Amino acid sequence: MARRREIGKAGWRRTAVTAAISFIYFFPVLWIILTAFKSHTDALATPPKFLFSPTLDNFVAVFSRAYQRGGDAVDTKFDLFFFNSIFIAGTSVLIALIIGTLAAYAFSRWPLKGNDLYMFIILTTRMLPPIIVIIPIFLMFRVTGLAGSYVGIILLYSAFNLPFTIWMMKSFFDEIPTEVEDAARVDGSSEIKIFFKICLPQVKAGIAATAVFGLILTWNEYLFALLLTGIETRTVPVAMATAIGGDIGVRWGLLAAIETLFLIPVVLVTFLLQNQLLRGVTFGTIKR
């Protein structure tokens, strides 16, 4: 007699299919991580080597290496670039979250005449390819002297994260019933207290989700960073592009090591926020 599986649990066959598909998705990442631990020869070997003696040389080279064969190893300033990436992405997502959440709450609770039109307009800057948008922005940065500064790139990323944040957060605010806020009004709360004490805790999951998506987008952004950051404010994606060339061709191992390090913060943040992401939004206060 066939054994019945528990209701609500997938059988091993479904699990196997899911695992196979997941592996296909994960394979490039795995490949990069493996390559990061290979020597230059192993990295270029055909057929690809899956068994090799791992080395940390690539990781050392990320931060300090010789630019010419036989030359002295020098500081690559990658520690600065990692700091830049973390600082710029973190700050701009935080700013976008603060402004965007407040704006989304306003759009949700005190709709303007033609609310949907404004929501649409907010999104239009994201409808053009960045390569088009960059032209006027580049000129604006030249004129204002913002090019190359932290303030400039943080402002730009904040502005670019804002539409997305507002749209996401508005949908989360729309989901939560206004009755609770009315109750707080009757109970004598100020609007500020209602927002912080009543509404914000209910959209925690939404904030976490928006933060993760915003961070990933900003973290990986290349074009704006390439054109608008200076030597001191360069982010990792830009630095990565300039680091790979050398007199022995593309240094795949080095590139893979940078990428592996580059993955860590995003993975970490996503894991930390995962609990929040998975939690229900209203959590059963209201019975409809």
Place this chain on the structure above:
Amino acid sequence: MADIELRNLTKRFGDLVAVDSVDLDVEAGEVMCLLGPSGCGKTTTLRMIGGLEWATEGDIFIAGKLVNNLKPAQRDIAMVFQFYALYPSLTVTENLAFPLHAEKVDKAEIERRVTRIARILELDHALNRIPGRLSEGEKQRVAVGRAIIRNPQCFLFDEPLSRLDIALRQEMRGQIKMLLADLNKASVIVTHDQIEALTIGDRIAVMRDGLIEQVASPHEIFASPANVFVAGFIGTPQMNLIAGRSTKPGGGGGLGLSLCNQDIALPLAPDAAAAGAEVTVGVRPRGFDLASESAADTLSGRVDLIEPMGAETLLHLKTEAEELRVVTDHRSAPAHGANVHVRPRAGQIHLFDEHGGRIGA
């Protein structure tokens, strides 16, 4: 002076008139039920009293003070919402204490009051839980507790029991009635459930399309509905409302009418309606007696459907023109398809004119 006074209160949403020139007084200690079908403006009226909705026109007085332009918190009211509206991230204790923070009540007093309310409402065991971990009945009691923990001028309830199952609803109905009697404050309860209104209310205001159709005590609303709408809305099974025409006023045997294409003489004043006047006769299903044979004061019909309701049985009688609902004792219920004669009992007959307004007391 009434504790809550509404004068010419009107609310328009664009072209839609949600509440239309409502005048209403709620005395201190009185429980007023706003009763009506969905969309009749009862909740909007309540929200205007609470200050959650601005009135388009008209005035609201609470304890003699004009409150039109005051925020909800300044009106000294407490409100219980339909979906409880508990603060999801706060525990029961924090939920109960929430209204006291705005009043700057000191800590010891807050604790004393929370303990007292928790005891009254049997919430002692749940004080540290968040709303998501409460049963429906407990959520409801927290919502009530949060309203009564202060000592406001009046209480507003929006469909307070509609989310509960039937057994719990009956239990809470009794609890709320006792609670309101103890509090002795002006209270307004919005409900679409007539049983709730009839059992809890000192007076009932029946609303339809933004208008108040009748304001009276539960007994009066039931015994002498002001018009056809109220007559049909209150009472289960629904009152029979039979369109007819007055045939021979001034006769000796009461009021002569043609109902369901049958001539009948009703035990009413012979001059209650002019000859040829279009009228509506209302008789509750329990207002008929079965008659053994056809007579001048009976209507006849064939039993079309039998609905046993326990001790009583609801009969649907098919006549030539309209269907009659008649409730009889289950022991004397006739068989399906039988021809029966029913006699409207004197004192159970409501007469309405062609506009639906009540004729006579």
